[in-house]
Amino acid sequence: RKEVEQDPGPFNVPEGATVAFNCTYSNSASQSFFWYRQDCRKEPKLLMSVYSSGNEDGRFTAQLNRASQYISLLIRDSKLSDSATYLCVVNNPAGTALIFGKGTTLSVSS
Amino acid sequence: EAQVTQNPRYLITVTGKKLTVTCSQNMNHEYMSWYRQDPGLGLRQIYYSMNVEVTDKGDVPEGYKVSRKEKRNFPLILESPSPNQTSLYFCASSLLSGGVYEQYFGPGTRLTVT
Numbered sequence: 001r002k003e004v005e006q007d008p009g010p011f012n013v014p015e016g017a018t019v020a021f022n023c024t025y026s027n028s029a030s031q032s033f034f035w036y037r038q039d040c041r042k043e044p045k046l047l048m049s050v051y052s053s054g055n056e057d058g059r060f061t062a063q064l065n066r067a068s069q070y071i072s073l074l075i076r077d078s079k080l081s082d083s084a085t086y087l088c089v090v091n092n093p094a095g096t097a098l099i100f101g102k103g104t105t106l107s108v109s110s
Numbered sequence: 111e112a113q114v115t116q117n118p119r120y121l122i123t124v125t126g127k128k129l130t131v132t133c134s135q136n137m138n139h140e141y142m143s144w145y146r147q148d149p150g151l152g153l154r155q156i157y158y159s160m161n162v163e164v165t166d167k168g169d170v171p172e173g174y175k176v177s178r179k180e181k182r183n184f185p186l187i188l189e190s191p192s193p194n195q196t197s198l199y200f201c202a203s204s205l206l207s208g209g210v211y212e213q214y215f216g217p218g219t220r221l222t223v224t
Contacts, residue, residue, distance in 0.1 A: 032210075032211060032212075034212060041198070041218070041220075042217070042218070043200055043215035043216060043217050043218050044200070045215070046212050046213075046214075049212065087152075087153075091210055091211075095206075095210055096158065096160065096210060097143070097155055097168065097210060098204075098210060098213055100152055100153040101152065102150070102151070102152035103152065
């Protein structure tokens with residue numbers, strides 16, 4: 001089983017749509033969880049951390065299910081500017097590295 | 111402005127010609143790391159450093175060297191580059207808070223080895 005798995009997509013949605021991305025991770029001892037956004041050929045940037053209780057930042061909601069080792073990201077009211085690749089990230093239990101999923105590509109069209 | 115800088119941003123070189131990609135951060139972060147990103151393979155860690163003079167191998171260290179003589183700088187050295195090292199390289203830094211936490215990335219260096 002790969003350490004962090006994501007559906008690569010692409011997800012093609014119209015403006016205003018709600019879209020959900022899922023991610024699973026293999027090591028139950030991981031303690032930190034994030035979603036990063038990466039625009040084409042640019043550096044990854046932190047979108048949001050993911051907390052056990054779930055957290056929201058504007059149109060973005062992240063959920064963590066430790067029992068199932070599952071992380072999700074929900075984007076409501078999609079904008080053209082949301083088009084990007086979304087990376088699911090967890091830390092390794094030793095705390096020495098972040099492990100990145102290969103990303104899910106989102107394309108929002110008008 | 112808090113940032114991670116990398117130089118050069120683009121480099122085309124020939125097999126065997128030693129090169130160094132510099133990385134510098136101004137956030138006083140203990141942790142720094144190098145990644146390469148290739149289509150279909152995602153981000154893979156090359157080397158990381160938990161603090162000055164402390165470096166360790168990541169998942170794909172072969173063909174690379176690093177050093178951490180100062181907290182702010184973490185250069186990546188390719189002693190004898192080969193075409194399979196053609197890639198997009200990112201440097202990142204992070205505070206250590208019970209382990210590595212969120213990372214801040216440099217803008218990337220696109221390397222082509224012919």
